[in-house]
Amino acid sequence: MTLYGVELVRCSDPEEVAYVVGNELAAAARSGMSIVLTGGRTPGQAYRLAAEHEPDWSAASLWWGDERCVPPEDEQSNFRLARENLLDRIEAPPREVQRIRGELGPDEAAHEYDELLRGARLDYVLLGLGADGHTASLFPGQPTLQERERRAIPAEAKLEPFVERVTLTIPVLASAPEVVFIATGEAKAEAVERAFARPRGPETPASLIRSAAGSTRVVADAAAASRLPG
Numbered sequence: 001m002t003l004y005g006v007e008l009v010r011c012s013d014p015e016e017v018a019y020v021v022g023n024e025l026a027a028a029a030r031s032g033m034s035i036v037l038t039g040g041r042t043p044g045q046a047y048r049l050a051a052e053h054e055p056d057w058s059a060a061s062l063w064w065g066d067e068r069c070v071p072p073e074d075e076q077s078n079f080r081l082a083r084e085n086l087l088d089r090i091e092a093p094p095r096e097v098q099r100i101r102g103e104l105g106p107d108e109a110a111h112e113y114d115e116l117l118r119g120a121r122l123d124y125v126l127l128g129l130g131a132d133g134h135t136a137s138l139f140p141g142q143p144t145l146q147e148r149e150r151r152a153i154p155a156e157a158k159l160e161p162f163v164e165r166v167t168l169t170i171p172v173l174a175s176a177p178e179v180v181f182i183a184t185g186e187a188k189a190e191a192v193e194r195a196f197a198r199p200r201g202p203e204t205p206a207s208l209i210r211s212a213a214g215s216t217r218v219v220a221d222a223a224a225a226s227r228l229p230g
């Protein structure tokens, strides 16, 4: 089903969402794609299934859509989430793992990542969705939504965890031929409706990100998609 140009993949429960996204990540790795990972609580199981479905990631490269400005071993680190649920579970590591060095602080980490992204091709971008409609660390009504020059910028957190962030910007996230949102649970239903079934606007940052040249999908369970038509 397509809503405002976004393909809806409606799953019955969070397990099926994890299975679908896990398979997509495994296939992307197998075909040597440049993959952008998300943080948050939702993708953990999908990362574990991706590692199970494909133990050899040597053809792939990994990036992050955002990071909290904490050390990589910190429990709030998006890198740690991916390390524990994916990187530590595969046999052959990616040919490139470009993590955001949040421990450097927002300005230096953002500048470093902005330079790293110069000329980089991103093939598959995975994004979460906050109950407020934010994605990556692009929060509602923030000036970060207008950034068009830089590829990675500092961002102020507008909800838990209240730590400084680094986020990729809208043009970079939309540059990938495959943009995939993952959302589960009733708490996300209103945000899913605003992001994918209402006119787009800065009050819902996720509504502002659509693949510029390819496909945009939302993989959601029945609870998260409960306010969508069909």
Ligand code: 6PG
Pocket (backbone or CB within 6 Å): 038, 039, 040, 041, 042, 043, 065, 066, 067, 068, 078, 127, 128, 129, 130, 134, 135, 136, 137
């Ligand atoms: C982060 C994420 C953020 C996340 C949403 C949803 O660093 O927090 O990148 O954008 O995807 O907040 O988080 P949950 O999956 O925990 O609901």
